[in-house]
Amino acid sequence: MQATESLARGPLTSPGARELETSNHLLGDRAALDAAWERNGYWFFRDVLDHGAVARLRAVYMQLLGEYGVADPADPQARYTGASLEGFPLRMDPLSKRKAWQPFVREPAIHAFFRRLLEDEPFWIPTVEYRATPPAADRARSRLDFVHQDGFYNKGIPFRICWIPLAGIDEDVGGLILGEGLHRGPILHDTKQPPLYPIPEGAVPAERWRRATYWPGDVLLMDLNTPHTGLANHSDRFRLSMDIRVMGANENPPMVGRLIAVEPQIVGLEGDDGRGGRFIVDQATYCRGLDGKQVPLADVGKHFHVGDEVILAARDGRATIMRPIH
Template identity: 65%
Template structure:
């Protein structure tokens, strides 16, 4: 006779491989990346910089009276969550990530691990996830591969915990080694193309108990998901995208023209271009949904901020920065 898994339990997951000992060994770092599809570093990000970023989060939670600004645990006060900015719009508007990555020790670490100056993609997720109000059988929030929704930008995902995130708080889980295969997303289920249940073998899942100062960097095609928060406190993290500055970087700036067959963009760094748009161009909104080609001019227009990735004369991706 089998017994159902407790509703607050996670399937058995092995610990992430720690990569600290590989720092400054480019060959070993590359081999681990190719094998696992991620690097996990313990206590490498400056604690002062992490604390200053966390303080910005806590000011928003305090403003909404859902946690006290000075509470190191970010315990949930029980205040009604109606009106709480679950997408942390105040932080999206303020863009504290820019101050964070501009801090000298943060910049220096990413130079070290990339072997190049970092080029930041301003697609940032600020997570201040309250305790789950209901408990589902699955703890997985939304299994996905970033590369499917961001064609043509070979960035690395940087997931940064801002507080202790244990099994109850949830955090992030990834599927080790599955970055080398085809996309798992079902192309027959537009517009989000979800990954079907059972696509990831149980023994591929990895996670850890995360601490401030830790950094998880993932391959763009590594399947991963947030885990529902079954604790009594907020789960605080930020994820951001980076790539070597000498790589094939997208143009980040404002659209100067957009039709269903072409897009023109002027970048913040002075680059510009006009690129062909076709059915394979992934024009997406903030929710990841693909916009049909004919509807693209109805969703974005000249003057809008945008990220445009391209291969030759064709646009592979058009998306808002946020």
């Protein structure tokens, strides 16, 4: 299948990170899995996802890259052709629109893995990034793209991040790097630096960084407060991965559905799974816009409309967080 050829090894230019710890041997042992999560802030499983399912998702990416002429869909290494990236949808919007994640998580083998891992029905939060990252143009920049904690931008939804490589991703191609064992510590984002609130350089001690050479079939789950970033792509190929968020259906997941009413201080939601109702939206609600920035309460009616698809978490009839789905 795809890209199992040997990957060219360049010099180590990221922070000399140690290998991620694997948790395959803990599968089926709830207490040991939980202990590893508490200690490290992640689980890394090697070769547990069905290769056919991963290849089918990868093919969807490759077709889009082919349509834009930036890679040959038949190239197992997804090398960048050099064609202009000007019109190329870097965030892969066509895949967002068609919800390319859904057929993937419905694949019986993929569902079965997460069902067993969570000991619960997986509930997928449709905050999905389809990443086809071209080789970096500027190689003088730091290789750490943007260190962040997802929890800082997603208060109130205790999901686990699932980062899924769709091809071989070595140190040159980049891939994910994380700070081990920092998820129970303080939030590292600098609250004095809006609008991005970056994590100051050095906040993740050099010896905490972990990464791996990733292969199709691997999956990395991270705590929502584990600091992490992609590494800049210093190869000649696209870096192909998807990240999506999951929690157990019995862990009080947020609602996902369409708005059926947007009134001052009230929204109505029809959830995809039958949950829904009318919810108070007030100062305590964290409303997020499409650009990720917080929407002031007075502007909710401008940003949210009947028919919009949203993620909404609520407690006692009050929305705690509301955000659009792309």
